[in-house]
Amino acid sequence: MRVNSVSPLVEGIAEKAFLLAASSPHLDVRGVHCHIGSQIRTLDPFLKAVDILLEFMDALRRNHGLLLEELDLGGGLGVPYLDGEKGDFPSIRSYVETLTGKVREKCLSLSYPLPVLFVEPGRSIVNTAGSTVYRVGFVKEIPGVKKYVTVDGGMTDNPRPVLYGARYQALLGNRVEGGEKETVAIVGKCCESGDVLIPEIELPRVKRGDILVVEGTGAYNYSMASNYNLIPRPGVVFVRNGTARLVVRPESLSDLLRKDVIPEEGVG
Numbered sequence: 103m104r105v106n107s108v109s110p111l112v113e114g115i116a117e118k119a120f121l122l123a124a125s126s127p128h129l130d131v132r133g134v135h136c137h138i139g140s141q142i143r144t145l146d147p148f149l150k151a152v153d154i155l156l157e158f159m160d161a162l163r164r165n166h167g168l169l170l171e172e173l174d175l176g177g178g179l180g181v182p183y184l185d186g187e188k189g190d191f192p193s194i195r196s197y198v199e200t201l202t203g204k205v206r207e208k209c210l211s212l213s214y215p216l217p218v219l220f221v222e223p224g225r226s227i228v229n230t231a232g233s234t235v236y237r238v239g240f241v242k243e244i245p246g247v248k249k250y251v252t253v254d255g256g257m258t259d260n261p262r263p264v265l266y267g268a269r270y271q272a273l274l275g276n277r278v279e280g281g282e283k284e285t286v287a288i289v290g291k292c293c294e295s296g297d298v299l300i301p302e303i304e305l306p307r308v309k310r311g312d313i314l315v316v317e318g319t320g321a322y323n324y325s326m327a328s329n330y331n332l333i334p335r336p337g338v339v340f341v342r343n344g345t346a347r348l349v350v351r352p353e354s355l356s357d358l359l360r361k362d363v364i365p366e367e368g369v370g
C-alpha cells in the first residue's frame with residue numbers, strides 16, 4: 103500500500119503525536135480520525151484508509167501498548183449533481199455495508215478488537231434534499247454568441263461554479279414540461295465575468311419572471327453563501343408533503359448595515 107511520502111504516518115509524526123498526547127494527564131486519547139477527500143466515486147479509497155489506519159492503530163498497540171478504541175473515517179462519499187451521473191456513486195447502503203465489512207475483516211486479520219466506527223458524511227446526506235429557486239430577470243441574446251438568462255442570485259448564494267467549475271442541472275419550476283427548447287447560459291447578478299451558474303443548459307424558452315430551480319444545492323451552498331458585492335443572502339425554506347416552513351429569513355438591507363457605526367458627531 104502506498105501512502106504519500108510526506109504523510110504524517112510514514113514520517114512518524116502521527117506516532118509521536120499520539121505518544122505525546124497519551125502521556126498527558128489532561129488528554130484522553132480515544133482513536134484515529136481521517137478525512138480523505140470529497141466527492142469520492144468509489145469505495146476503494148475508503149478501504150485503503152481502513153487498511154492504513156488500522157495498521158497504524160495496530161502498530162501503536164504492538165510497539166507502545168496503546169490501544170485505541172475509536173476509528174473515524176470522516177466524510178467524502180460523493181453524490182450525483184447531473185442526471186447522467188446517477189449510476190456513478192455507491193449507495194449509502196453499500197457504503198455502510200462495505201466499510202463495516204472491511205473493518206471487521208481487517209480487525210480479524212490483525213487480531214485487533216473491533217473499534218467503535220464513526221463516519222461523518224455531509225454532502226451525501228443533504229445535497230439532493232436542497233434546490234435553489236431563482237426568479238429570472240432579463241434575458242439577453244448576443245446573436246451568434248450566446249443567450250444569457252440572468253437570475254436574482256448567483257455566486258453569492260452558490261460560489262462553487264466560480265470557485266472550481268462545479269456543474270449543476272436546472273429546470274423551469276413554472277413550466278417543467280416546457281415546450282420547445284433552447285440552449286442558454288445562466289448568469290448571476292454580481293456583475294462579474296465569473297458569475298456564471300451554468301455555462302450551457304437546454305431549457306424551454308425562458309422568459310423574464312420564470313422560476314429557475316437549480317437542483318442539488320442542499321450541501322455547501324447555504325454555508326458558503328456570502329455578501330459579495332453587499333448582496334443580501336436569500337432565506338431557507340423547508341418543504342414537506344406540500345407544506346412550506348421558513349427556517350431562515352432572507353437578509354434585509356438593515357441586516358447588511360447593522361454593524362455600521364455612525365460617528366457621534368454625526369455625518370458630514
Ligand SMILES: Cc1ncc(COP(=O)(O)O)c(C=O)c1O
Nearest residue numbers: 137140177178179222223224225
Ligand atoms: C473533517 C471532515 N469531516 C466530514 C466532512 C464532510 O465531507 P462530505 O460532505 O464530503 O461528506 C468534511 C468536509 O470537508 C470534513 O472536513
